[in-house]
Amino acid sequence: DADVTQTPRNRITKTGKRIMLECSQTKGHDRMYWYRQDPGLGLRLIYYSFDVKDINKGEISDGYSVSRQAQAKFSLSLESAIPNQTALYFCATSDLDRATYTDTQYFGPGTRLTVL
Amino acid sequence: AQSVTQLDSHVSVSEGTPVLLRCNYSSSYSPSLFWYVQHPNKGLQLLLKYTSAATLVKGINGFEAEFKKSETSFHLTKPSAHMSDAAEYFCVVSLTGANNLFFGTGTRLTVIP
Numbered sequence: 001d002a003d004v005t006q007t008p009r010n011r012i013t014k015t016g017k018r019i020m021l022e023c024s025q026t027k028g029h030d031r032m033y034w035y036r037q038d039p040g041l042g043l044r045l046i047y048y049s050f051d052v053k054d055i056n057k058g059e060i061s062d063g064y065s066v067s068r069q070a071q072a073k074f075s076l077s078l079e080s081a082i083p084n085q086t087a088l089y090f091c092a093t094s095d096l097d098r099a100t101y102t103d104t105q106y107f108g109p110g111t112r113l114t115v116l
Numbered sequence: 117a118q119s120v121t122q123l124d125s126h127v128s129v130s131e132g133t134p135v136l137l138r139c140n141y142s143s144s145y146s147p148s149l150f151w152y153v154q155h156p157n158k159g160l161q162l163l164l165k166y167t168s169a170a171t172l173v174k175g176i177n178g179f180e181a182e183f184k185k186s187e188t189s190f191h192l193t194k195p196s197a198h199m200s201d202a203a204e205y206f207c208v209v210s211l212t213g214a215n216n217l218f219f220g221t222g223t224r225l226t227v228i229p
Contacts, residue, residue, distance in 0.1 A: 004159075040125075042206060042219035043160075058216075090159060100167040102148050103210065105217060107160040 003027045004108035006091050012114045019078040021111050023091030032074040033092040033105065034058075034066060036085075043090065049074055081115045088112050118143045120209050122220035130228045135179075135194040137223045139207030142188065149190045150208040150217070151181055160206065166190060177201070202227045 004025045013019050023032065030051050035043040035058075045058030047066040055066060063085060067075045078085055089112075092105040123138040141147060149166040164175025171183045177200075181192045190207060207220040 040221055042221045043217075044219075045216065097167075100169065102165065102167040104150070104162065104165060106162065107152075109159040 004091060004093055004106055006089075006108040006111050008111060009109065010112045012116065013081055014116050015080075015082055017081050017115075019081050019113065021076045021089055021091075021113070023074045023076070023108060025072050025091075025093045025108075027093050027095070027106060028071075029093040029095040029106075030071065031094045031096075031103070032068065033094070034064075034074070034076045035090045035092065036060070036087040037090060037110075038087050046076065046089075078113075078115075081113075083115045086113060086115045118147065118209050118216075118218045120207050120218055120220040122205075122207050122223050124223050125221065126224045126226070128226040128228060129197045131199055132196050135192070135197045135201065135225065137192040137205050137207075137225065139181075139190045139192065139220060140188050141190060141207070141209045143209055148210045149181075149183060150210075151175065151179070151190075151192050152206045152208060154204045154206065154222075156203070163192070163205075197225075197227045199227050199229065201225060 007022045033048040034046040037043045044060050049068045052068050065077045088110050090110050091108040094103045094105040096103050119142045121140045151163040152160040154160050164173045166173050166183045174180045179194045204222045204224050208217050210217050
């Protein structure tokens with residue numbers, strides 16, 4: 001979805017390096033998410049944020065941190081990258097539809113991260 | 117607790133034949149159900165969603181899915197496969213009103229010319 005952008009799209013780094021992945025959205029949504037995708041495992045939630053002052057851990061937050069700089073920006077950091085953090089990382093946004101009480105998420109194009 | 121099982125990791129069909137991608141879910145409460153598609157080197161695109169309204173849900177590109185509570189299923193179908201349908205498909209469940217999505221492991225659809 002072009003309304004959700006991620007930078008960089010590809011990154012190769014070395015073990016121990018600090019890495020930041022950035023996500024921006026123009027959908028005006030309050031809620032933002034970071035997932036990682038590994039082959040055969042689907043997507044797993046790392047962190048999520050319901051607004052600028054709200055940050056929550058997801059299923060697999062160890063080794064990661066996040067920053068919600070503004071409603072439109074949500075960054076994911078790997079403080080000291082390790083090889084098993086090699087994965088495809090997706091940012092997503094959502095807003096609660098109060099008519100159906102459904103939270104539908106819209107995904108960015110992904111960042112492919114390789115840690116050597 | 118919520119979970120999703122996609123019954124086939126890989127489905128192969130001929131162009132012009134029907135597509136069936138199977139999904140069973142487990143949810144303690146009223147679920148919201150989604151199908152997303154991921155084309156190679158692309159992000160996830162929402163195909164359709166079920167939100168406790170009509171049990172037969174129509175999505176984009178001719179896909180549809182039927183919510184069957186008695187069978188805890190939400191299978192994705194399309195009457196006639198097109199080459200452009202070749203992709204990975206994810207069935208996803210969440211509690212209605214909740215933010216947490218639970219993803220299946222995906223089904224890779226191959227379309228044979």
